[in-house]
Amino acid sequence: IHNIINNKSLPVYGDGLNVRDWLHVRDHATAIEVVLKTAVPGSVYNIGGNNEWKNIDIVNLVCDLLDSRLGREPGENRRLISFVKDRPGHDRRYAIDASRLKNDLGWEPAYTFEQGIAETIDWYLGNQEWVAGVTSGDYREYYQKQYGGGAR
Structure with missing residues (x-):
């Protein structure tokens, strides 16, 4: 999100087809409470x-989503994507079977991924000063080592 806002490269490991199971932090907290x-x-x-x-x-x-929110042409931000060498041993898929939680306790996530990521994007856009503070110095050195680029 930060890189897109600042027109910086978006490194994607390998072919980008790795699969992950996503859960909003509020859903996670609610599940723990249940x-x-x-x-x-x-x-x-x-x-x-x-x-x-x-x-x-x-x-x-x-x-x-950021094309729209930043007033950019549709597809403009996709030009920032760059595919980088995959990490050795990078798992193709991480998934969680949470069916027991649903079956036994009736819990299910309330957020869709689309809702959660839209909320996250809006948070970044509304808190750019804070983001700037955590994307300087040590963080940039870490990012450079990990991805060969810089978060600025």
């Missing part, structure tokens, strides 16, 4: 979003 309040002591539950996305699809969605 487990703590209602689960049988000692029982174990996986908390997941049942919300799998390919990395490249997420990057494209964020690009498109």
Whole structure:
């Protein structure tokens, strides 16, 4: 999000087809609360979003949402995408089976990925001064080592 706002490269590992299960932080907190309040002591539950996305699809969605919010031409931000060498041993898919949590305790995520990422983008746009403070100095050195680019 920060890189798009600042017209910087968007590094995507490998071919971008790695899949991840996404869960909004508020849903995660709510799930923990439900487990703590209602689960049988000692029982174990996986908390997941049942919300799998390919990395490249997420990057494209964020690009498109920011095209609109920043008044840019449709597709303009996608030009920032650059594919970088994948990490050794990078898992193709991370997923959580949270069906027991739903079946036993009735919990399901309230947020869709689209809702959560739109809220996150709006937060970044409304808090750019704070973001600037955490994207300087040590953070930029870390980013440079990890991705070979700079967050500015």
